[in-house]
Amino acid sequence: MRITDIQRCDIRPGRLVEWTLSPATVAAARGLPEDTRPPAYIQESHIRTARTVREDGLFVPTWLGAAFDIPGPVDLDALEGALRAWTLRHETLRSGFRADGDALRRFTLDAGDVSLHREDAGQFTDATALVRHLQDRFDVTADALRWPNLMYAAVVRDDSASVYMAFDHSNVDAYSIYRIPSEIHELYAGRGGTDDGAPVSSYIDFCRIERADADRIDEDHEAVARWREFIRRCDGTLPTFPLDLGVEPGGPLPEQKMMCEMLVGPEDAAAFEAYCRPYGGSLVGVLAATALIAGEIGGASVYRTVVPFHTRVKSKWSDSVGWYVGGAPIEVPVPADFRSALPAVRAQLQAARPLSRMPLARMLRLLGTDFRPTSPDLYSIVSFTDARALPGAERWDALSAYGLIRVSYGDQVCVWLNRLHDGVWFACRYPDTDVAYKNMRLYVERLRALMVSAGGPS
16 A cells, blocks of 8 residues: 555545444443553553643644545445444454543443444535545544544445545554455455454553563663663664754744655566565665665764564464554664665664564663653654555555555654555655755655666676
8 A cells, every 4th residue: 555645545526424433332431440451652652742742732633544445336334334343353443541640541342332423424526625624534533632533434426435544543553554445345345244254363462461571671671771872872862864854953843744656666676675685675775775875965974763663573463453563773884885784784673673572662761761752753764564465455556545644743754665566655754844855855866766776787
């Protein structure tokens, strides 16, 4: 799936139908006792960040979503059944948090108490108005500081329907989003209503296990020492993107923009992967290229970053919806050329990857470091995913499937590179400044040139 924002996912007019969790479901949640399974550290950090940014007077939507088509005249009852069955399949979607002082207390509904409320929002003849309506609705409903914090919608036409689903980030990651079109199509093809698939492991159980493991370590643990040294080398903070973004230090949080385009086609993507394979593959190559660009454009002598890795280390979590992401810190001397950077990046990733299984929020707490969040992103990222083997990936183009990112405010850069069947797609959100736009364009063009030349004739 291409990652983009809602403005670029080819929304077409039609009759809009919306689903939220029903008033009866919300009422049932109010009386629930505490679920003693705690939030994941990443969930807790996300919600606290949203709260502090809101207290600073800024509303910063951070939802993720999915968009895809259902061909043919749609059966709304069957689609509603599929959406409900999918929601019940993933326990985290019927779980939320209550604030108790500084603590978050979880509650979780039984599947039998969950129902959807359908509402006809009317006919939209103008695509721009429809995009604006959907974004506004998702901003309010899929908000970190409320519950329920998910919403589904369908734009219905005579020959098809386009489905849009939005979630607060606390319950989903990109991998969760990638799986949605195939799962909803399967449930819809079965005419909705029941979920006859194998049980799916619960992200809430993962949260309990991960937090218990993280709470066993103390400030003398090797992982804490490695993060302490990394942050010291970053001048006491977490790394930003290695190019000038034109952001005023201590100034107001800037608006962001989205950049989306194909980086290289399938032949160049395959050649680049083959070139980088002896060193660990395309992720190593992308980070090596970024290190080189950091020196060429940004004048850096060392490239430091936090690399996102999934934490689905056991197969039982592979089908589960949740936020299974951790970060691994790496630092690479800016190389003289692309080839010489590859072994250095590989060695850094191999040494650092185990650190991604220790939640960063726990590390910072043990370090005694108080990063009062003033931005939804603690640091910038460059992420690479090969999504071709995911269920339904071969149909994503035909179904107009997209992963949606809400672009609002932020002073960091988040880059996502997705290897799809038609090549490698580039997406990023970056501060809306002239300097950031210029440097991100230079970064994209230089990254493209390095990928093409690395895979070309030697």
